[in-house]
Amino acid sequence: MAAQNEARAGLGARLTTAAGWPLRAAFRLLDVPLKVVQRLVGIRGMPWVFLLPNLAFFGIFVVIPVFINFGFSLTGGTQLFLTDRVYTGTEQYAFLLDCERFADPLTCREDRFWRGIYNTGFFIVFQVAFLVLFSLVTALVLNREIRARGFFRAVFFFPVLLSPVVVALIWKWILLRDGLLNAALVSLGFDKILFFVSPEWAMFWAIFVSIWAHMGFYTLILLAGLQAIPPDLYEAAEMDGTRPMRVFRRITLPLLWPTMVVVIVLALIKGVQIFDEVYVLTGGGPGTATQFIVQYIYNTAFTEQVQNFGLAAAASVVLGLVLFVLTMLQLAAARRRDAGESDG
Numbered sequence: 001m002a003a004q005n006e007a008r009a010g011l012g013a014r015l016t017t018a019a020g021w022p023l024r025a026a027f028r029l030l031d032v033p034l035k036v037v038q039r040l041v042g043i044r045g046m047p048w049v050f051l052l053p054n055l056a057f058f059g060i061f062v063v064i065p066v067f068i069n070f071g072f073s074l075t076g077g078t079q080l081f082l083t084d085r086v087y088t089g090t091e092q093y094a095f096l097l098d099c100e101r102f103a104d105p106l107t108c109r110e111d112r113f114w115r116g117i118y119n120t121g122f123f124i125v126f127q128v129a130f131l132v133l134f135s136l137v138t139a140l141v142l143n144r145e146i147r148a149r150g151f152f153r154a155v156f157f158f159p160v161l162l163s164p165v166v167v168a169l170i171w172k173w174i175l176l177r178d179g180l181l182n183a184a185l186v187s188l189g190f191d192k193i194l195f196f197v198s199p200e201w202a203m204f205w206a207i208f209v210s211i212w213a214h215m216g217f218y219t220l221i222l223l224a225g226l227q228a229i230p231p232d233l234y235e236a237a238e239m240d241g242t243r244p245m246r247v248f249r250r251i252t253l254p255l256l257w258p259t260m261v262v263v264i265v266l267a268l269i270k271g272v273q274i275f276d277e278v279y280v281l282t283g284g285g286p287g288t289a290t291q292f293i294v295q296y297i298y299n300t301a302f303t304e305q306v307q308n309f310g311l312a313a314a315a316s317v318v319l320g321l322v323l324f325v326l327t328m329l330q331l332a333a334a335r336r337r338d339a340g341e342s343d344g
Contacts, residue, residue: 073317093314102114123203126207127271128264131267132263159215175195206277225256225259229255278292
């Protein structure tokens with residue numbers, strides 16, 4: 001028996017060696033150019049060599065398009081290439097910001113832009129607030145010792161794996177006039193509800209579907225933050241007889257706050273950029289009730305009869321600046337809170 005085991009082990013080793021030969025040969029071939037590059041740039045320069053492909057990709061598809069977009073915002077006309085367009089300076093920005101009363105979009109020359117701004121602001125106030133709240137509650141529940149905890153974690157994360165278009169189509173089939181939800185209401189003796197005809201219902205479902213689709217991602221981040229809190233703190237609080245709500249306010253929330261800031265900033269950025277789900281779900285309607293700022297930019301540049309690339313580019317620059325300022329304010333508030341807690 002021992003001899004058979006040794007023979008099998010020897011055969012397995014030979015098979016492993018034979019199977020690994022192509023891989024080792026490929027590594028030897030790869031070592032040749034890497035050694036040449038290392039002689040040229042030195043060991044300290046090798047990290048930049050490995051980062052170079054990502055930096056090139058980022059520059060080509062992110063940095064350069066940002067400058068091209070800014071160039072478009074300073075031009076007018078319908079031509080596609082910058083060399084064929086007419087330089088107009090800041091006329092596009094002046095057109096967007098020309099309002100008698102900024103609180104009333106109807107007093108603005110480009111009222112659709114400001115309607116998109118107000119719709120986006122309304123959306124992110126409620127969407128981000130409820131998204132963070134539901135994600136926090138879900139993370140707190142999933143962090144406890146409950147049955148089938150792994151299954152429920154997978155269930156809550158599953159919508160994140162779906163394409164936003166797929167999510168919107170699923171909920172659109174549910175919410176249509178002859179969809180599943182109205183069929184259930186009719187079977188219970190209620191009348192059908194035209195969800196996409198009422199502006200209030202359309203905005204409600206836009207917020208609801210967005211929360212449903214993205215909550216799992218933020219729940220996962222908060223769950224990781226909860227699991228990073230030392231369990232000794234909870235054991236000491238339990239021994240002292242501290243009430244659960246006081247434990248949450250004095251231990252969980254302060255230690256989870258840095259993770260909460262990350263979640264709030266990410267949710268805010270994602271909320272301002274909302275487009276595909278709502279575009280498929282409601283098309284921006286009824287009217288302009290659910291037309292957000294990104295959809296305005298898309299429609300202005302690509303779907304209207306006269307494609308105004310300069311105006312769309314100017315609107316995207318304004319959006320980027322507003323988003324940058326909001327993010328900086330969030331981070332500054334978090335730093336002040338952390339500094340105040342450390343001083344206290």
